[in-house]
Every structure is written in structure tokens, then in C-alpha cells.
Amino acid sequence: MHYNFDEIIDRRNTGSLKWDFKERYFAEKDIFPMWVADMDFKSPQPVIDVLTEKAQFGVYGYTEETESYHDAVVDWIKQRHNWTIKKEWLHYSPGVVPALHWIVQRYAYPGDKIIIQPPVYYPFFEAIKNGGCQIVNNPLKLIDNRYYMDFEDLENKIDDRVKMIVLCNPHNPGGMVWSREALCRLGDICINNDILVVSDEIHGDLVLSGSKHIPFAALSEDFAMNSITCYAPSKTFNLAGLQISNIIIPNPRLSKEYKIALARNEMSRPNLFAVAAAEAAYRGGQQWLEQLISYIEGNHKLVEDYIAKNIPEIKAIQPQASYLAWIDCRNLGMDDQELQRFMEKKAGLALNPGAMFGQGGTGFVRMNLGCPRSVVEEALQQIEHAVHT
Ligand SMILES: Cc1ncc(COP(=O)(O)O)c(C=O)c1O
Structure with a gap:
């Protein structure tokens, strides 16, 4: 089946956060939304089919995650990332x-x-502040348009109070796919210092060609025992509004603790539609995903080429994963507020301001390319016009 990602789907008045609630998050009213990370594409056909069937059935009682759903997740992770996980x-x-x-x-x-x-x-x-914990920043280093981990800084900042690292693998917003060497070095430092690794791998299925996602826990038994992996079908298949994700915990002691956390928050039962949709996606969404990734690559290429040719004042970081463009606007010489106002008022775009992403984000914006190419092109034209007038 061929999916048409060029199709413009009007998401206005559908309850979409990105489209219908943007006024709550941006000062300007009439701006084009390229912010929150969902895509303006339909999900794979098997997802739409199963949801239609469930909706037609008409009885929407409680559910639980089924064996069959867990089998689908296990198979998907094995097939896509060559990582053998157990259902438990x-x-x-x-x-x-x-x-x-x-x-x-x-x-x-x-x-x-x-x-x-x-x-x-x-x-x-x-999440860190909400738990009453202190944030320790180990900023990434930006070298020749690519981000790298700073291990020297990391080791200097470790003391007895450091208990956890939240790793973003692949990295949002820079789109980095971390190398085996980087992950191993990080994992060894964490084991030596008794630091739990929480690896957010929500973008792991959306790796662009030429790169390979390595699940942190797949690297060694020791890493698996010292980590929690957060994984989900929501970015992969554009199911964010259905709300389901998979938390993978190989260590039985850590697993027991997570179950207590779920029970304390009375959060153990999923949404009926979410389980069905996620299973259908894992079982029947591969073809859609391959076509999607190739389309997204085209969008990134357009951004790179268009900027190089028409807006040399700015620069997109070379991504290895996902549909988010991280654009370096530091040469425009604006502070964060000016840049935000500029993108909203002059370029007419709702983008995520880089400063939101903490240290090193100042002077950048994040643009969501999960939309038809013609839309990306129009947005680039708007930025070009804003920069040059
Ligand atoms: C790195 C990362 N983690 C988590 C999320 C959101 O996760 P969820 O919607 O499952 O809470 C996003 C969404 O953009 C993300 O980029």
C-alpha cells in the first residue's frame, strides 16, 4: 500500500493540541503550528481499521494489556532493534x-x-523538580553541527547525591542517535557510580537512514540490570492522543518498585482503544513506517537545502532521527524573547523556543517537520521573508 504524506489534512476543530489549543501557548493568534511533537499524517491503515471496528462495537468497558499485545511489542523490538526482551x-x-x-x-x-x-x-x-530532586546539567557539546556527550564534565559532576541520569536516546531536540561507544562509556560511568540510567527511547523507531538506534539496555546484561527504558508507539505511529507507552525493566527489583508506583497512582489499566491501536500498529505498521521515514528524510533535506540556499543566516543541525528540526538562529543576534516574537509575529510560525530545552538552547528554535512537504516549504519561505525584510 502506498501512503500519501503529501495530503493536507485539515486538523482544525478536531481537538488537536497543536492546532486548536495553540492560543493557550502562543501570544499571536493567526500563526501556523509547527510545535508540539505529533504529526499531521494519518496513522497506518491497520490502526484506523481496528479503531473503527472497536468504535462500531459500541461497548467501551475496562480492559487490560493482553498477552497478544505484549507479544507484538516483543516481536517488534526484536525485529526492529535486534533486542530480545521478555514479556515480564x-x-x-x-x-x-x-x-x-x-x-x-x-x-x-x-x-x-x-x-x-x-x-x-x-x-x-x-519530572525531576516534581520529585523534589536537583537537576545536574551535563550539557552536550556542539561541534561541527553535531552534538556530543561531555564525559569529562559528567565525571566532574558526579558525587554521592547523584542517583540517576535521564538519557534521551535518540536525542530530542538535536536528533542525535548515540553511538555504541558513547552509550558504553556512559553506561560504565553510571555502573561505577551506582547511577540508575533511565533511557527515554520514544524516538528510537524513527531513525533516519545511515544511522542505527541502539537500545541502551541491549548493550550488556549489566546495563540492562541498571536501567529503565521508556519506549512507545506514540511518536512512531502518530498515536500520541491515545496514550500508551511501554516501560521496559529487566531488573526484577526495579520492576517491583515500578509496579508499586503504578498501584500508588492507580494507573494500572490502559485505554481500550490504545491497546488495540498499538497492537495493530506493531503488527501491521511497518510498511507505513518505512514510507514515513523516507518522507521525513525528504523534509529534513528540504530544510537543509532551502536554508543553505536562501537563509544562510541560520542553520539546521544535521539530524539522525525523528521529525524535529533544531535550527540554530544565533547569528540573527536576537535574545530569546526577540527570537520568539520574531518567529511568531514576523514569520507567523508557532515553533518551540530553544530556551525551553535548557542550557545550550538559547538562540535555537525547534520546528516540527511531521507535516506535508508543501507546508514545510511555506514555513521556510515565511522565515526567509521575515529574515530579509
Ligand atoms: C524525548 C521525548 N520523550 C517523551 C515524549 C512524550 O511522551 P508521552 O507523550 O508518551 O508522555 C516526547 C514527545 O515529544 C519526547 O520527545
Whole structure:
């Protein structure tokens, strides 16, 4: 089956956060939404079919995650990432972000330190603060348009209060796919210092050609025992509004703690539609995903080429994963507020301001390319016009 990602789907008045609630998050009203990370594409056909069938059935009672759903997750991870996981390692969460909150609260004490590597997905900050813990920044180094981990800085910042690192693998917003060497070095440092690795791998299925996602826990038995992996079908198949994710915990001791966290938050039962949709996606969504990734690559290429040719004042970081473009606007010489106003008022775009992503984010914006190419082109034209007039 051929999927048409060029199709413009009007999402206005459908309850979409990105389209219908943007006024709550941006000062300007009439701006084009390229912010929150979902895509303006339909999900794979098998997902639509199963949801239609469920909706038609008309009885929407409680459910639980089925054996068959867990089989589908196990098979998908094996087939896509060559990582053999066991069904008993799988735990439910409606989302990766809620899971991060519970993980911080359950595996660290208030006052403990938790490391993050900014610029990074901003809800990490809130999850750490919400658990009463201290954020320790281990900023990434930007060298020749690529981000690298700074291990020297990391080792210098470790002390007895550091209990956890929240790793973003692949990295949002920079789109880095971490190498085996980087992950191994990080994993060894964490084991030597008794630091739990929480690896957010929500973008792991969306790796662009030429790169390979390596699940942190797949690297060694020791790493598996010292980690929690947050994984989900929501970015992969555009199911974010259905709310289901998979928290993978190979260590039985850590697993027991997670179950307590779920029980304490009365959060053990998933949404009926979410389980059905996720299973259908894992079983029948591969073809759609391959076509999607190739389309997204085309969008990234357009951004790179268009900027190089028409807006040399700015530069997109070369991504290895996902549909988010991280654009360096530091040469425009604006502070964060000016840049935000400029993108909203002059370019007419709702983008995520880089400063949200913490240290190293100033002067950048994040643009969501999960939309038809013609839309990306129009947005680039708007930026070009804004920069040059
Ligand atoms: C790195 C990362 N983690 C988590 C999420 C969101 O997870 P969820 O919607 O499952 O809470 C996102 C969404 O953009 C993300 O980029």
C-alpha cells in the first residue's frame, strides 16, 4: 500500500493540541503550528481499521494489556532493534512523561541529584523538580553541527547525591542517535557510580537512514540490570492522543518498585482503544513506517537545502532521527524573547523556543517537520521573508 504524506489534512476543530489549543501557548493568534511533537499524517491503515471496528462495537468497558499485545511489542523490538526482551519486563504507562515522574519519585529521594544532558526535552526538568530532586546539567557539546556527550564534565559532576541520569536516546531536540561507544562509556560511568540510567527511547523507531538506534539496555546484561527504558508507539505511529507507552525493566527489583508506583497512582489499566491501536500498529505498521521515514528524510533535506540556499543566516543541525528540526538562529543576534516574537509575529510560525530545552538552547528554535512537504516549504519561505525584510 502506498501512503500519501503529501495530503493536507485539515486538523482544525478536531481537538488537536497543536492546532486548536495553540492560543493557550502562543501570544499571536493567526500563526501556523509547527510545535508540539505529533504529526499531521494519518496513522497506518491497520490502526484506523481496528479503531473503527472497536468504535462500531459500541461497548467501551475496562480492559487490560493482553498477552497478544505484549507479544507484538516483543516481536517488534526484536525485529526492529535486534533486542530480545521478555514479556515480564514490560510495564504500562499512559505516557513516557508520566512514567518519568513516577520513576523519579520512586527511585530517588527528595534532595537527590539527577543528571540530564541539555539542550533536552523540557519535561525532564519538571519530572525531576516534581520529585523534589536537583537537576545536574551535563550539557552536550556542539561541534561541527553535531552534538556530543561531555564525559569529562559528567565525571566532574558526579558525587554521592547523584542517583540517576535521564538519557534521551535518540536525542530530542538535536536528533542525535548515540553511538555504541558513547552509550558504553556512559553506561560504565553510571555502573561505577551506582547511577540508575533511565533511557527515554520514544524516538528510537524513527531513525533516519545511515544511522542505527541502539537500545541502551541491549548493550550488556549489566546495563540492562541498571536501567529503565521508556519506549512507545506514540511518536512512531502518530498515536500520541491515545496514550500508551511501554516501560521496559529487566531488573526484577526495579520492576517491583515500578509496579508499586503504578498501584500508588492507580494507573494500572490502559485505554481500550490504545491497546488495540498499538497492537495493530506493531503488527501491521511497518510498511507505513518505512514510507514515513523516507518522507521525513525528504523534509529534513528540504530544510537543509532551502536554508543553505536562501537563509544562510541560520542553520539546521544535521539530524539522525525523528521529525524535529533544531535550527540554530544565533547569528540573527536576537535574545530569546526577540527570537520568539520574531518567529511568531514576523514569520507567523508557532515553533518551540530553544530556551525551553535548557542550557545550550538559547538562540535555537525547534520546528516540527511531521507535516506535508508543501507546508514545510511555506514555513521556510515565511522565515526567509521575515529574515530579509
Ligand atoms: C524525548 C521525548 N520523550 C517523551 C515524549 C512524550 O511522551 P508521552 O507523550 O508518551 O508522555 C516526547 C514527545 O515529544 C519526547 O520527545
